[in-house]
Amino acid sequence: MVEGYKKSRSLARKKYTSPSGDHRVRYDRRRSDPAACGMCGARLLGVPRDAVLLGKTQRRPERPYGGVFCSPCTREVLQKKAASLRSPLIGESSSDSPSEGSDA
């Protein structure tokens, strides 16, 4: 009887030839898509595709928005955030303000 996980399509089927010449099928994990920037969709550098077995610090860059935004988009976001902190009248549009809200 065929094992259940071999009937499912959640695993990728890879055909290979064994050393004895038999053609066999191997069942592997499917690879995930490469990580993409949340704003522009560019491929993220420093984020491995199969990072399940790695430590947390090896799965994405250790910086703000690491593994979420690409470098130019991170720069843009941080500059907008800093500008809104400097002059609250200009940059305030929604609930991004960190320290306000309890003023009466």
Ligand SMILES: [Zn+2]
């Ligand atoms: Zn981007």
